[in-house]
Amino acid sequence: MALQSFVEVHPDSHFPIQNLPYGVFRPGPSAEARPGVAIGDYVLDLSVVQSAGLFDGPIVGKSDCFLQPNLNKFLGMGRPAWKEARSTLQKLLSSTEPTLRDNASLREKALVPMNKVEMCLPMVIGDYSDFFSSMHHAKNCGNIFRGPETPIGANWFHLPIAYHGRASSIVISGTDLIRPKGQAPPTGSSPYFGPSRKLDFELEMAAIVGPGNELGKPVDVNEAADHIFGLVIMNDWSARDIQAWEYVPLGPFLGKSFGTTLSPWIVTLDALEPFACDAPKQDPPPLPYLAEKISKNYDISLEVGIKPAGHKNSCIVTRSNLKHLYWTLTQQLAHHTINGCNLRPGDLLGTGTISGPEPESFGCLLELTWNGQKPVSLDGTTRGFLEDGDEVTITGHCKGNGYKVGFGACSGKILPSSP
């Protein structure tokens, strides 16, 4: 019999007791932000749990890590603290443990209905980097932009390519996005200027960094997992026309920096461990600093829906899976630090667009519509790129035995450019 909570959890819920993802929420509009974990249709307020002295382990019991407006302090404490907190919370929420179950007034304070809370960014993000770790995505982009001769650059199979992203414009799921304006490639003598005409989503996940490393001290690839707290879903909104015009020679800038959306719940690596699977074999073999003793991905089903303005339902436009990544999360992190670059708790490492091998599993409209040439159908209409009013929702989950470990939703709606 699987572990069960006294809190009722529907078998389709993303948040059974096996998950316990971390987020930051406000119980009411003017209340202070505080950490919580999701359980069924409720959020367990960790500031209440900590204030009540229910974290009784040797590390978290002595800390004020959940009396903070973000998770950064807890992130920095590392895996021993994370394991201890998880064990405390699984016990506290289990069907056989009376402490919270049988204390009505504490339960009332500690368990807040999820539909009543406002979710916030769970951490202060010092730096955000975005990788390019799906071979199918790299190949498709190369095909579209450079032709089929050499779709993938010579460096791609030797290193997990990445760029520095913009931390300030990272927003939480549910935040509307204004269509960016900018320059795009000229048709005549002068560049196009105006609202982007090739607005896209990118289906990604992102790792959240726990303990960082000192400047000048690389992290060993076999210890990299200890620096990753967990994962979120990420939509790296992209303006393909702005990006196409600006990106040579210094990479994407304004084509990306107008917004990036995160799902609110961080699913921990500990909760994902039952869904670990072998990463693809790498050929050529990676250089020693990227060669892992155990090279693993996670089997996380992902799907993207678009709901046009006025429509009732979201139409699924693609289904992919994190397991398609060529470069693993731990290789990404080790590569990021090999030059001595320091990571800090709360830093965000995006995987890059997660495309699978089949056309139905491509991770962005650029690939799905082959740069707008083959529009996708959406419940009676079609899309080359995103239109104003479109709401894009990415969801993801792992399938356990009788339960799901899920991420909830990462969604955002496009508002028209300001005049």
Next chain:
Amino acid sequence: MALQSFVEVHPDSHFPIQNLPYGVFRPGPSAEARPGVAIGDYVLDLSVVQSAGLFDGPIVGKSDCFLQPNLNKFLGMGRPAWKEARSTLQKLLSSTEPTLRDNASLREKALVPMNKVEMCLPMVIGDYSDFFSSMHHAKNCGNIFRGPETPIGANWFHLPIAYHGRASSIVISGTDLIRPKGQAPPTGSSPYFGPSRKLDFELEMAAIVGPGNELGKPVDVNEAADHIFGLVIMNDWSARDIQAWEYVPLGPFLGKSFGTTLSPWIVTLDALEPFACDAPKQDPPPLPYLAEKISKNYDISLEVGIKPAGHKNSCIVTRSNLKHLYWTLTQQLAHHTINGCNLRPGDLLGTGTISGPEPESFGCLLELTWNGQKPVSLDGTTRGFLEDGDEVTITGHCKGNGYKVGFGACSGKILPSSP
């Protein structure tokens, strides 16, 4: 007769009463960081000035902006606060004002000898972006990497190109730098891996953002100056071999993120105003969102010296000037936000390498030595790229009538890679 301070200031000093640049310092190793301004060979402790109630204007007088460990709060207050603080401080330090001059115990507390303090990063940097605004630099790099046919890309004259940089590895002048390790282009079948063999400096300046803008709300180019507090000197250390191998298609990453050094004193735009000069004429004319009513640069002489290990003196390897920039600081900032990207107080906008037209004014070794082919001489030795033990120092100043408005030094020494 020019304005004078009761604090003795040598005519060669970078810090006369006309300057009053802001920094953050510790008066002793275990003391708390606090804001200060430089005056001659002293630092005026602004926490002491504020605690003593000597900021008596309507904005700063009511604030605790200098009782903070960084300048972010003051930066966010904007130009009216900056003008008020400058006016208060120029009066307080002037030779004719008795308040501080004649109060020995207050003076003792408030004025700390500069050689006794430890300088810190003056602000928390949320995001750092680095531009590519010198035409001479763009042309030289294009020539070296792509050949003389089309040294400058088609987009360069239409937009100030930039990339997102790494905020975590920005350090204050005087911090040693460990030579980065990484991958470089293959000679045989496998990439080179090891300590960078093409370590370089980049002579840059950087603007520090004052008040930010809301996500989705671009800043008008004619109002952009109100979002810039001041400038620092920046050395954007670069590993040319790592950069060359990784940068296609997403731009520089590990070739840059191992460290970036800032000079400690932020010279305000108000102090630089007497040294404003016309920016170069732009042809083709910029798009309307980049067209400024007044397009100005600043006449700031810059020079870079290298001191090899064991040498007594630094040898000047280049002399350049901020006035060579093609894209102005205000165009950079307006462009950065045109897609709705939000800036926050304390953000850093690097200018890109500041090369002048003549070979003696190129802003990095890549250009000065033409990718290592023509080594520069250094006091009996030569350099293609930087060697372990080299100390690079960048300085800059404006020449006033009988005084200098200077930036102090931005320096760092290369330590060998760890084994």
